Amino acid sequence: MYVLIVGAGQVGKMIASNLADSHDVAVVERDPEVAEEITYSFDVLSVQGDGTELETLREAGLERADLIVACTNSDEANIVVCGTAKSVSDTFTIARVRRRTLLNTWEGSEGAFGVDFMVCTDLLVAQTIFRISGFPQAQDVEMFAGGLVRMAEFDISSDSPLVGQRVEEADQHDSMTFAGVFRGDEMIVARGETVFCADDRIVVIGSPSSVKEFAMATVTDTTSSTDDVVIVGGSEIGFQTAREFEAHGFEPRLVERDHERAREIAEALPNTFVMESDATDTEFLAREHIDEADIVIAALDSDEKNLLVSLLARRVGVDRTVAIIENTEYGDLFETVGIDVAINPREETAEEIVRFTRTDQTEKIAMLEHDRAEVIEVELGPESALTGRQIADSMADLPECVVIGAISRDGELITPRGTTVPRAGDHVVLFVDATVLDEVSSVL
Known part of the structure; x- marks a missing residue:
């Protein structure tokens, strides 16, 4: 696939980094210094120029592009890029925007702006915050198979009963699978003999109820709910988060300093x-019983302010903070x-866009730990290496760093075991080391 990326900010660089090894990639960037940096940092074609201009897009290979991603810092520029590309080609266009009003307009008018798919950063972040809030100690939560399957990544504290246990001992949930363990810079595929250690991050895949029961029973000793939510900052992300809840x-509850x-x-x-x-006013925090909140979400306009607010929230006794x-x-x-x-809103946006570059049968992806591993959902075809064979046999055709986490068949969840036989049309959720993703995709 030939992918043309317009904008080499953090989102553009993340997408280029993810795709450079498996696709032909060109990046258009107005800043000459950044354009030169891209040339030396990634194996991509770098074109210095204005991506809203047709000649610049043509210089970058518009005529042969399969996908155009407009991800500059300007919503309007991204829409113009897509419209310009559509005026002379049928390439698939993706526009990154921050304002939900533009997303609403696009959703209400098929083909509006010449955009085939629109990613609203602030809405994505709000949805991510809501998903994470429902699982204690979760670092990441994603839904697969239409909500039938949950993937969650948890921190293991030193006082967790999991510490020192083997996977085969901890595997007490009928509809949940241990998939992977991140330990420092190491990524470990969960096997029966794998032993959990304090400060591990573990990835589990299963039914929503099993994942939540597992979290409450073994990841943390808290039984608190997430009923009392405090959002600090009336930024667009703060607003969208409140709206999502x-x-x-x-x-x-939402704290905003500006009167208007x-x-x-x-x-x-x-x-x-x-x-x-002002959420940094300790008297206000005490007066409004912020310490009783189940979760405090810092969504102010700078990283430094969000760090300060989060630390203050922890100091007054808040159990969980998101920044x-x-x-x-x-x-x-x-x-x-x-x-x-x-x-990070840019990481959320990049992840949403990258999934469009996957093979046709891939339904959804989630990137973990800065894309050291991925959880993917694949619909099996009749020629798949998994179709019609017991999992214990078919895994021989896959790299060792792959775990089948769940199977969805006709709206029902199947927990995979060695004797399970996947069928064509099944939706399979897999944990995959990112370095072998292309190899895995080729046999699925």
Whole structure:
């Protein structure tokens, strides 16, 4: 596939990095220094110029492009790029936007703007926060097979009963599979003899109920719910997050310092209790019983402010904190100082876009630990190496660093075992080392 990426910011670089080994990639960037850096950093064609101009797109290979990704920092420019490309070609176009109003317009008018698929960053982040909030200690949560299957990544604390157990001892849930373990810089495929250690991050795949029961029983000793949600910051991400919780029956609290913005949010979100204040004011935190919150989400306009708010929340006794970070290099720092989950909007956007480059049968992907591993959903065809054979036999045709986590058949969840025989049309959810993804895809 020939992929043309317009915009070499963090999103563009992440997409280029992910695709360079398996696709022909060209990147258009206006900044000459950044365009030159791309040339030396990745095995891609770099074109310096304005991606909204047809001649620049042609210079980058528009006529042979299978996919165009417009991911500059300007919503309007991204839409113009797609419209310009569509004026002379039928290539598939993807536009990254931040404003949900543009997404609403596009969804309400088929083919609007010349965009085939639109990714709304702020909405993606809000949905991610909501998914994670329902699972204690979860670092990442994704849905597969139409919601029938959950994938979750958990931190293992030193006091977890999992520490020192083997996978075969901990495997007590009928509809859940242990998939992988991240230990420092090492990625371990979960086998029966694998022993869990403190500070491991483990990936499990199974039914929503089993994954949640597992989390409550073994990952953490807390039994608290996520009823009391506090969102700090009336940014677009903060607003969309509150709206997402409202849509699922919650009544979140939102703290916003600016009077006009607080009033605007209060009018738009009737089930959100908006408090006009500075969230770094410790007297305010005490007065409003922020310490009783089940989760505090920091969605202010800078990484530094989000770090400060999160640390204050932990200091007053909040069990769980989630912070938005724009700088990808801050992720490890935030978690090192005690922030439970750090979410980068650009990473969320890149992951959503990358799935369009997968083979036709791949339904969905989730990238873990900066794409060291992926969880993918594949619909099996009659020629797949898994179809019509017991899993114990067919796994010989797959690399060792692959785990079949779940199977969906006609709306029912099947927990895979060695004697399970997948059929054509089944949806299979697999945990795969990212380095062998192309090899796995070729036999599925």
